[in-house]
Amino acid sequence: xxxxxxxxxxxxxxxxxxxxxxxxxxxxxxxxxxxxxxxxxxxxxxxxxxxxxxxxxxxxxxxxxxxxxxxxxxxxxxxxxxxxxxxxxxxxxxxxxxxxxxxxxxxxxxxxxxxx
Numbered sequence: 001x002x003x004x005x006x007x008x009x010x011x012x013x014x015x016x017x018x019x020x021x022x023x024x025x026x027x028x029x030x031x032x033x034x035x036x037x038x039x040x041x042x043x044x045x046x047x048x049x050x051x052x053x054x055x056x057x058x059x060x061x062x063x064x065x066x067x068x069x070x071x072x073x074x075x076x077x078x079x080x081x082x083x084x085x086x087x088x089x090x091x092x093x094x095x096x097x098x099x100x101x102x103x104x105x106x107x108x109x110x111x112x113x114x115x116x
Contacts, residue, residue: 057075057077059075077114077115079098079101079102079111079115081097081101081102082094082097082098082101082115085115085116088116091112091113091116094112094115094116095107095108095109095112098111098112098115
């Protein structure tokens with residue numbers, strides 16, 4: 001994990017400083033960088049144990065899509081223009097497809113992560 005944004009670094013330090021008592025040496029961690037940030041981040045945001053993740057989705061307003069989903073054995077999340085999400089081997093082609101189909105001056109990062 002590489003923490004290379006000042007805002008990420010500041011949020012890590014702020015969260016760590018909330019611990020009571022604050023960890024010894026926290027005042028010495030003033031410059032961002034992986035050597036200092038990685039142990040702090042690992043303690044603040046431990047890697048979760050391997051377990052299933054679940055998403056709650058709605059089948060449209062008032063369950064509009066429920067019958068068709070059940071009949072077809074599918075569920076959908078929108079972004080129809082992307083097609084079958086399994087076709088994207090990595091996140092970058094997915095991001096490019098979002099830009100191509102939905103345009104705008106955005107990186108589409110949140111949408112890409114929701115689909116990935």
